[in-house]
Amino acid sequence: GAVEPVPLRSVPLCETVGVLKTVEDGPMTPRARIGYTSVAYVTEIFPKVFYDIVPDGVLLQFLTQQVTSHEKRNMERIHDEAKAAAKSFARAGADLVILGGVPTNLSRGRGALNHVLQGIADEIGVPVSSSATAQSNALAAVGARKVGVVHPSNPRRDSAHDDQLRDDGLEPMGNRSAGAIFEDYNRIPESAAYDLGRELVEESPDIDTLL
Secondary structure (H helix, E strand, O other): OOOOOOOOOOOOHHHHHOOOOOOOOOOOOOOEEEEEEEEOOOOOOHHHHHHHHOOOOEEEEEEEEOOOOOOHHHHHHHHHHHHHHHHHHHHOOOOEEEEOOOHHHHHHOHHHHHHHHHHHHHHHOOOEEEHHHHHHHHHHHOOOOEEEEEEOOOHHHHHHHHHHHHHOOOEEEEEEEOOOOHHHHHHOOOOHHHHHHHHHHHHOOOOOEEO
16 A cells, blocks of 8 residues: 655756756856745755755755744735845846745735746746745656645645645645644654655555655
């Protein structure tokens, strides 16, 4: 009943975002700058993971955002802050801006996400994407259809995850949550995702992908 991992092809970042510059200098010569807005409390290891993945010379511009709740008015505020951050990244020479977390799609609606991102890109003159977009693309890349979700929050967030999967044309197959508040996201045990995921698959063996 276990879900078999799907092998993924390694795709160079330049093929993914199409903004890297060809250089023949040393590994620290800037090739591209990526601006990323990230939710506070979950950013402790993000820079390390970023630099482990990207080619030499791809630099991270990084701003954190304070999230206190998933209420719409709070998401509206954070979306406005993310838009201001995107403008700052562009002025600082970013070649690509990624809005992390879910403020934009929660405040504007998942169906409007691409339109909103394109509007910001047109305004700042730099391509703009989001972590939600990357998540949807990743699910499509592995051929996901029936998806189980393990998330850090509490069960009240289950329906929001189910809605996002349906928006992507996928079938929600259940959720497991770590039950943490924002400030404790970084304290969730490393084994929690695996343990909760295995529990969910045992309950719903038709799951073909865990998120």
